[in-house]
Amino acid sequence: MKLTIAILPGDGIGPEIMKQGLAVLEAIAKKFNHEFIYNEAICGAHAIREVGDPFPEQTFKTCMKADAVLFAAVGDPQFDNDPTAKVRPEQGLLAMRKKLGLFANIRPVATFDCLLHKSPLKEELLRGADFIVIRELTGGMYFGEKYQDNNKAYDTDIYTRPEIERILKVAFEYAMKRNKHLTVVDKANVLASSRLWRQIAKEMEPLYPEVTTDYMFIDNAAMRVLTEPRYFDVIVTENTFGDILTDETSCITGSMGLQPSSSLGEHTPLFEPVHGSWPQAAGKNLANPIAQILSAAMLLEHFRLNREGKLIRQAVDASLEANIRTPEIQVEGGGNYGTTEVGQWIVDWINNQ
Ligand SMILES: NC(=O)c1ccc[n+]([C@@H]2O[C@H](COP(=O)([O-])OP(=O)(O)OC[C@H]3O[C@@H](n4cnc5c(N)ncnc54)[C@H](O)[C@@H]3O)[C@@H](O)[C@H]2O)c1
Known part of the structure; x- marks a missing residue:
């Protein structure tokens, strides 16, 4: 298969982990006779410094012309620590999502048996947990009307029917492909926007009679994903709740x-x-490249290159089993492996299959 991939390494640890993601993609291209064409473009703080825009028009065009975008991360302390900065890297992230119409963010949450002990949660609660969180990505408070002066500030949590319907459709369809259990997470006891989400989800339920749909308030869901993660199959929620919930679920995976x-x-x-972009680790060969490498696997699976995706997943599992791990998940007495060593080990493993 021939695929054109826009490459956006961004800031901080972005370029280092992207290098490993690309090395893995190249190993796969060679093994399976694919042609991947990479078009690199700038974004984030890096792009602000170069052209004054965190998501320049040229980068947008590169993304639009590509079959897929592989992105790392943006963000830089120079902007994080300056509340007066008029242009910020994260504006590029929001612009990218909005301009590419990326309204559904899909985050798988699964455990690695050999890393269960790295989670702050109890192993017996976690073993076998496997669900996905679908976060609405282009609406809600992050995009609604904002106002700020010295005495008053507000953000508007706004959703329209078409925005809600299209994300719920994605969620119901994922539930159909998985274990047919959908949990709609909202705050319908307090928020009008949540009440509309719930109303529309109930309207859509009869279209998916095989799916068991339930509803959970975000505060309850925030507790249940940690105390009973195996309960979930597919969670769908709005932008802000999804942002927070998915960082929380990273405790389940271990890093x-x-x-x-x-x-x-x-x-x-x-x-x-x-x-x-974990700026504190930039250039230190500390960052785990696996999230980037598994993002490349998801990219391939999106184009139905399932054997290729599976091989990457097997290589990642093998690296973890062999204790070829970056410091944050290394066992006591385990070796010293950085971003490059972990990436290279995974590439070598793929080459040797
Ligand atoms: N999608 C994005 O580009 C995105 C998302 C979140 C934050 N940001 C930006 O990133 C910058 C840093 O934000 P933050 O510190 O809140 O979040 P972060 O995700 O960059 O880092 C938080 C913590 O997660 C761990 N971590 C992150 N990536 C890791 C990796 N590859 N390997 C091992 N451990 C890893 C580290 O312990 C780190 O201290 C900010 O400028 C923020 O705005 C960007």
Whole structure:
């Protein structure tokens, strides 16, 4: 298969983990005779410094022309620590999601048996947990009207019927492909926007009679994903709740550095780790490249390259089993492996199959 992939390494640890993601993609291309064409583009703080825009028009065009986007992360302390900065890297992230119409962010949450002990949660609660969180990505408070002066500030949590219907459709369809259990997470006891979500979900339920649909308030869901993670199959929720819930679920996996995601919508699909640019680790060969590598696997699986995706997943499992791990998940007395060593080990494993 021939695929054109827009490559957006971004800031901080982004370029280092992207390098490993690309090395894995190349190993797969060679083994399975695919042709992947990579078009790199700038975004985030890096792009602000170069052209004054965190998601420049040229980058947008590169994404639109590609079959898929592989993104790492953006963010930089220079902007995080300056509340007066008019242009911020994260604006590029929001612009990218909005302009590419990426309204559905899909985050698988699964456990690795050999890492259960790394979770702050009890192993017996976690074993076998396997669900996905579908987060609405282009609506709600992050995009609604905002106002701020010295005495008053507000953000508007706004959703329209078409926005809710299209994300719920994605969620019901994922539930049909999985274990047919959908949990709609909202705050319908307090928020009008949540009440509309719930109303529309109930209207859509009869279209998917095989799916068991239930409803949970976000505060309850925040507790249940930690105390009873095996309860869930597919969770769907709005933008802000999804942002918080998915960072929380990273405790289940054991590290932020292990979680990939995909963002789907109207234009080019995008694949990215759930974590940020971890600026403190930039250039130190510390960051776990696995979330980026598994994002590449999700990209391939999106194009039905399932054997290829599976091989990457097997390589990642093998690296974890062999204790070829970055420091945040290494066992006591385990070896010293950095971003490059873990990536290279995974590439070598693929080459040797
Ligand atoms: N999608 C994105 O691009 C995105 C998402 C979240 C945050 N950000 C930005 O990233 C910057 C840093 O934000 P933050 O510190 O809140 O979040 P972060 O995800 O960058 O880092 C939080 C913590 O997660 C761990 N971590 C993250 N990536 C890891 C990896 N690959 N391997 C091992 N451990 C990893 C580290 O312990 C780190 O301290 C900020 O500028 C923020 O705005 C960007």
